[in-house]
Amino acid sequence: MAQYVANEHExxxxxxxxxxxYMLIGFTFTLFFIRLWYLQIINGAELRAFSEQNSIKETKIAAPRGIIYDRNGEILVENLPGFEVTLSPQYVGRDLETTAEAVGKALNMAPATIVQMVQRSKKLNGPFRVVKLKDNLSRDEIFNLEIIKNEYAGLDIRENVLRSYPLKADGAQLFGYVGEVSKRQLPILNEKYGEKLKLQQGDIIGKAGLEEILDLDLRGKDGISVQQVDARGRETQNGESKLLGNLTGIVQATPGNNVVLTVDKDIQDTAYRAFVGQGFIGGLVAMKSNGEVLAWVSGPSYDPNEFSTGISGSLWSKLINDPDRPLRNKVIQDHNSPGSTFKPLIATAALSEGVITPTTIVNAPGSMRFGNRVYHDHQRGGEGNITVSEAIERSSNVFFYKMGIALGIEKMFRYISNFGIGKKTGIELQGERSGLMPSPEWKKQTIGEEWQPGENLSVAIGQGFVLTTPLQMAIAYNAIANYGKVVKPFVVRKIMSPENKVITEFEPKIVKDFGDPNGEFKVKREVFDTVREAMRRVVNGTRGTARGSKLKFVEIAGKTGTSQVMSFAANDIYSTCENRPKYQRHHGWFIGYAPADNPEIAFGILAEHACHGSNAARVAKEIVQSYVAKYHPEWLTRETDKKGTKPVIQIQTPATEPEPEAEVD
Amino acid sequence: MIGSQVEGRTFLKKIDWNFAAVIVGLNIIGLINVFSATHGHNEMGGTDRLFWSQVFWLCVGWAFYFAATLIDYNLFVRLAYVIYGLNLGALVAVKFVGKTALGATRWLDFGFFSYQPSESMKVALVLILAKVMSTKSHPEGLGLRQLILPLVLIGIPFLVTAEQPDLGTAMMLGLIGISILFFLRIQRTILIVVTVIGIVCATGAWFFALHDYQKDRVYTFIDPSRDPRGKGYNSIQSKIAVGSGRVFGKGFRKGTQSQLEFLPERHTDFIYSVLSEEYGFIGSMAVVSLFAMLFLLMIGIAQKARDKAGAILVIGVLSILFWHQFINIGMVTGLLPIVGIPLPLLSYGGTNMLTIMLSLGFISSVSYRRHMF
Structure with a gap:
């Protein structure tokens, strides 16, 4: 008890x-009393009136998106001025139907659609948000609207900017397209961007390709103009409200950042014309040895300009229902069996592991028995006794079946994975597929079965579970061409401010170097020399499977391949591919690099349902030609006079790659 | 001995019912408002969810309140170092595993409940200051040596919160701590020196420590038209909302400013403008009056506290509530810049509600124990 008394005194x-x-509480009470009196009693009437009509009109000033340039400063994607017609729902009031009637007539639109658009926006964004009725107005439409504009309150014609793709369908899957943010995406994107960006209904966003990936850089910051308006929505100058301060103001839009790509417009153009222009379906990538993408083509394509002006429902459904999938970025989103294009990678492994030497002669007949199955070559008679070089030049299956048996899956997996197969390359674009390099562990985990020795044969010729994208293959071949330097492909070179000051610069990156003495994975230079020479002969040798694409002034090196779309019975495998229905035809691959002796560029081409890799090789020829014409014009006049032709008795074989192999029970 | 005294009066009689009644009054107004501010705005997760979650936290809050009333507050004061330490730990944990929203990481996610440690830190700070500062008597004011410990205790959570960055709460922690020290009286010479240092530090912070968006707020406060659609706009729209309520307001759910979504965060930081618009001067003054009554009752309880720790505890909680309502109502009526400070007992928010109810429970506990004599 005493303790409490003491504490009480304390x-x-x-x-x-x-x-x-007490004074502080009294002061605060008085302060709030005066302030509330001032706002609610003295200025209450004015503020009540203000709140009821809320005579402020906000107009969004759309920021021009950044311009996309090619590596030499040529414009790839830009903005063009256009006109749009808008309606402010707050001034239309009950006359919406009549307004919609008149506007519909002027624009040749159904009035019901207009009513629906306005009501939806009112519900979502309130009556103060201006609704865009139509953009990209034609001269006639503007004329029609000008006549009725003053009769209908809230109607407005405004200038805007339209995203424009001068290359049209060329490179569409790379550049992507823009469009209004959808209701479904809106909350997802706002969550993702957090404080960085607050999107609203009606905002334009990048929806695919680089437009999407670089949206934050490209989009800039929309401005806003806040104006005091009268009851009919016309701007007035009421002066300032003493209480509220200046209510009107303009925040100018900040243009988006410009982007410089590694792409070369001319090579892109050539590649597009040679590929999609010739009716090829599939994906194509050409890049410099350091990973800078020069051309990126996916076919068939579409015109992204259609999206800028709001794509029509019919066109959209045509695009998404097209069996050839034009919206798909096939360079990274289609993965297929690489077929024979896998052979140089297997050859690298076999040489490096000492399974063979460059001079080892292997018997490669027309078929071989392994276990209880017969494995066929695509050439009925086989190739006889050949070295690895000839095996690649002629694309012998049996030779590589033997390599597959000798190497085993573990070793093949180690080499192939190190080349980047079965892993995403990490290019900036979205939706990249990783492809697949199977291993016994993988098979156990996903299929639940043991690895069968016979599968080593399939893997060795790029069949079975193996799946690769054109980009992965280009990276792998580029690594062979450059003595084991696996690079990271990239397409964005620089991001620049609207004043063209460099903000971010992206540098080439070597992911792995087999030649690095400190690296964990090493392959000798001589191995690459052997494989490179073999691939040179594929195009430049007298018996090469792509000799139809030989150029006089520069040597291309590469490898053709065929990827089976479906299996055929043994008696059908040698029948002509061209006679089959389109979707049963094989895919043709051509992967390679040039010049053969001092590689500067690499390319990966997948021509779906094109039957033969040699068809894809013709596209490569055009790409290399345009590269040389642009960067080494002095070469055009020279003639390559190399020892490439092999002094053997010429056997007349078709210049195309023979039909693919098949497994027969 | 104590037992016999408790026998004499019933438990119910000893509870300060006036105090509880004022709180209930604010609770009711708060619930009506949260309902009005969230109804029909499904983008915030739906009325039902927000409203009922507020009701739920309020019930839990009252449970905390009565629990705190029954437990001797000295138990909490004795445990102050543990509470302070745990809370500081949670505050640091936020930095590593916290949930980010609106550019700041302030929450720890427990699935059904996002806990914001910076809110409960305010109470932990009050508790530890009550413990540390009640042991000795300094009638002539606190000297430099006596100030070191409390300033360190205030400074650590202040810096951690400012780092998040949650400058509003950091400033709040500073204000609460300093208010308590002021109450305990500081020597005049020190005050002068500190004022000078404060000015220097503020200048330094302006140039080196403040984030751009924080500077922006200051700029916009000085000139709202700098950002007619942004922060200045909030201030303008809030003033329109408050003023347009006039004497009797527009009525329940009839506030055009708030219902038409001119007001941002209207169920949290701008809840008072919703109230002012819908219930006018009468409603606004009712809330201001209830707060004033609450504060006056708290001062009364502090004066009758049985020991120093109790008095400091009451003053600390008083300063939490006072500064929150002062800054919130000040910002909503355009007297102060827009800072993200909720209005106690009225704004939507679980951690805030629990923290406030718990600390009011401490006051009730101090009041409960004064009857012992």
């Missing part, structure tokens, strides 16, 4: 200090 020490607290 607490009394504070007693004189409470007076100031």
């Amino acid at each position: 607490a009394k020490e504070y007693l004189p200090r409470y007076r100031i607290l």
